[in-house]
Amino acid sequence: MNQPSTWTKTIVASMTSYIDAGSIVAGAAGLSLWQQFLGMENWQVGLLGACSSNALSAAIGALIGGRICDLYGRKLVYTYDLLFYILGMLLIVFGMNYPMLLIGYIIVGLSVGADVAASWTLIAENAPAKNRARHCGTAQLMWALGPAVVLLLSALVNWFELGLFGNRLVFGHLVAIAFITWLMRLRMPESEEWISNKQKEKELVASGVWQKNSYWDLFTNPANLRGILLLIGVYMIWNLAAGTSGFFLPYFYEKAGGISTTASQALTAILFVTSCFATLFIFMTLADKYSRRIIYCVIACLYIVAWSLLMLPKAYLGLTIFTISSILMGINNGSGQQAFYQMWGAEIFPARYRAAAQGFSFFTARFVLSIWSYFVAIIVGNEAQGLPIAAAILVTFATISMLIGTIFCPNTAGKTLEQIEEERYGQ
Numbered sequence: 001m002n003q004p005s006t007w008t009k010t011i012v013a014s015m016t017s018y019i020d021a022g023s024i025v026a027g028a029a030g031l032s033l034w035q036q037f038l039g040m041e042n043w044q045v046g047l048l049g050a051c052s053s054n055a056l057s058a059a060i061g062a063l064i065g066g067r068i069c070d071l072y073g074r075k076l077v078y079t080y081d082l083l084f085y086i087l088g089m090l091l092i093v094f095g096m097n098y099p100m101l102l103i104g105y106i107i108v109g110l111s112v113g114a115d116v117a118a119s120w121t122l123i124a125e126n127a128p129a130k131n132r133a134r135h136c137g138t139a140q141l142m143w144a145l146g147p148a149v150v151l152l153l154s155a156l157v158n159w160f161e162l163g164l165f166g167n168r169l170v171f172g173h174l175v176a177i178a179f180i181t182w183l184m185r186l187r188m189p190e191s192e193e194w195i196s197n198k199q200k201e202k203e204l205v206a207s208g209v210w211q212k213n214s215y216w217d218l219f220t221n222p223a224n225l226r227g228i229l230l231l232i233g234v235y236m237i238w239n240l241a242a243g244t245s246g247f248f249l250p251y252f253y254e255k256a257g258g259i260s261t262t263a264s265q266a267l268t269a270i271l272f273v274t275s276c277f278a279t280l281f282i283f284m285t286l287a288d289k290y291s292r293r294i295i296y297c298v299i300a301c302l303y304i305v306a307w308s309l310l311m312l313p314k315a316y317l318g319l320t321i322f323t324i325s326s327i328l329m330g331i332n333n334g335s336g337q338q339a340f341y342q343m344w345g346a347e348i349f350p351a352r353y354r355a356a357a358q359g360f361s362f363f364t365a366r367f368v369l370s371i372w373s374y375f376v377a378i379i380v381g382n383e384a385q386g387l388p389i390a391a392a393i394l395v396t397f398a399t400i401s402m403l404i405g406t407i408f409c410p411n412t413a414g415k416t417l418e419q420i421e422e423e424r425y426g427q
Contacts, residue, residue: 022146030167055370057109065114066359085111124346125193133287144275151269197351231361233404235341256384274330283335300402303332310391
């Protein structure tokens, strides 16, 4: 069988980001409708956000899936977990009560988390050293494209006043995309990088010069620990703000600005359309050629400004402020912390730890987000009177993430994974 091209492998793996972000934003787009249909109280809304693919369930999926990827191969998780995703999505599509909705979100999140660890690792391992940011950026592009499509579809079904049935249709389109992606993945080979590394590892263990690696090496090996702390500092802290916008932003716009559901979804669609362009023309175009430290710093600062605008008193909030904030958030989402995290997570670890490291850092980010998601709806309140307080907290998180990534940005541009490993770990 002929090997698929590098770009084919990248695009098929990147579809994980489409269905991950798409599932999060589909829930956000219909949150008010589901709340009305099921009569959900604030704590139930918070629990749904905390246990969804935006937070806890995805965190657990990544933790388990990442380790399985390193032990038994990327393809095992990469191929079959989409079947669980489809099952969870069908529970949501046909959900008639709160338990069905919650269980569906949990199953979707578990499968998405495991898939992220496998897919993002595969992309980096297949990518040429000189164009790794371009390939890794494809997943980021899909992460923006999924929500953009979801929100435009949501605006369309709302225009036709389809109500909750329209939101079910939006979730249904993600089921179709996941099934097509699953069929395509059946043709994809295992990572050559993982196969080669696994063979060398077996030979060294058999000869007695190497001990079989342990999961705890992630925390006891100094180079591993430095890498884990970098990823957590960059991604986990930033994701508290990004996860909030991903699930609650339309809800904030409607409650704080008094705008319609259709308008709030269109504004959030602008955010993700902007993300697509930012990924294409900033991260994918510039990050292989110019200073990653400068790019990271500038884009991270835009995110601080975006959340600062939402600290304004409710009387000043409206379509203009929301549009500016959405555009700035979109630029950051497309070419900021997550794009760099995804790339660094694969670059700075050897193959034997790579997926587990991404899985653990992803777990940490979404686990902490799940705790924050539970409280953010309560902080903001029924009429968004607490939005300035929540925004001020998120500005603080965004600033910390900007400083950590700027100061500790690794020098990996243009280097092969083997070169990076030798620099960080020695021979």
